[in-house]
Amino acid sequence: MSETPSWLQAGNEAPAPAPAAPAPAPVGSMNLETSTGAAAATTEVDDKDLPSIILMMRLLNMGVAGAVIAISIVLLIGIPAISTFVLGIYAICGGLLICCLETQLKFLRVMIAVNFGFLFSSFWRFLFYLILASVCWSYNNLMGKILAACLAGVAVFNTYVLCRYPSYRKIRERIAEEEDKRIEARISKEVKKQAIKNMTGGGK
Numbered sequence: 001m002s003e004t005p006s007w008l009q010a011g012n013e014a015p016a017p018a019p020a021a022p023a024p025a026p027v028g029s030m031n032l033e034t035s036t037g038a039a040a041a042t043t044e045v046d047d048k049d050l051p052s053i054i055l056m057m058r059l060l061n062m063g064v065a066g067a068v069i070a071i072s073i074v075l076l077i078g079i080p081a082i083s084t085f086v087l088g089i090y091a092i093c094g095g096l097l098i099c100c101l102e103t104q105l106k107f108l109r110v111m112i113a114v115n116f117g118f119l120f121s122s123f124w125r126f127l128f129y130l131i132l133a134s135v136c137w138s139y140n141n142l143m144g145k146i147l148a149a150c151l152a153g154v155a156v157f158n159t160y161v162l163c164r165y166p167s168y169r170k171i172r173e174r175i176a177e178e179e180d181k182r183i184e185a186r187i188s189k190e191v192k193k194q195a196i197k198n199m200t201g202g203g204k
Contacts, residue, residue, distance in 0.1 A: 050165050057161055058102045064147070064154050065098035068132060071143050084139070091135045094128070122162035129155030 072091040075084065100108045101119055118124035133151035136144045162168055 050168065053161060053165070054168070057158065058104075060154050060157065061098050062102045064150050065095040065102070067147055067150070068092070068095035068136060069099075071136065071139070071147060075139055087135045087138060091132060094132045094135075120162075122159045125162070126155045126159045129158065 068091050072088040072095070076088045076092075079085075080088070097112070097116060097119075101112050101116075112119065118128065129151050133148040133155070136151060137148040138144070
């Protein structure tokens with residue numbers, strides 16, 4: 001029995017299998033994770049910026065609403081025609097509604113949300129502001145036309161904020177609740193101070 005040379009045996013041995021390369025991660029899942037992370041980061045940044053934007057929006061809305069009320073009252077003092085008088089009353093009511101909404105007092109906020117929920121919709125609020133703008137334009141004076149342009153601009157800004165920030169209403173409610181707590185704490189503090197003062201005065 002002949003022995004096979006060692007060099008031939010080494011050549012006949014099957015090569016050891018190479019270690020399997022790790023399977024690459026699916027491209028779709030990587031893109032999904034990246035987009036999800038980017039969306040979460042964007043939402044977090046938006047939520048940080050939203051309180052200051054809400055404050056700016058409130059100031060703009062109250063400013064134009066106050067101007068609508070003022071110019072309409074001046075118009076009514078001049079005893080205009082019946083149609084203009086009715087439009088002036090409508091404009092005053094619309095301005096008061098906006099002011100009540102932006103004050104964010106608890107009892108007013110709930111009442112407006114129940115009866116005038118369209119103000120929380122981007123489309124219906126935009127339409128409402130355009131109607132007020134058309135009323136001011138119908139006054140046929142310079143101030144009315146300037147105010148109509150301002151109302152149109154504020155309407156566009158409101159629509160942008162409501163569409164750009166889906167969490168607008170939630171953040172607004174949270175800010176309103178914080179304001180309610182501060183007001184209640186201040187009232188409670190004043191009541192306690194007055195009660196202590198009365199007790200001290202009564203003891204004397």
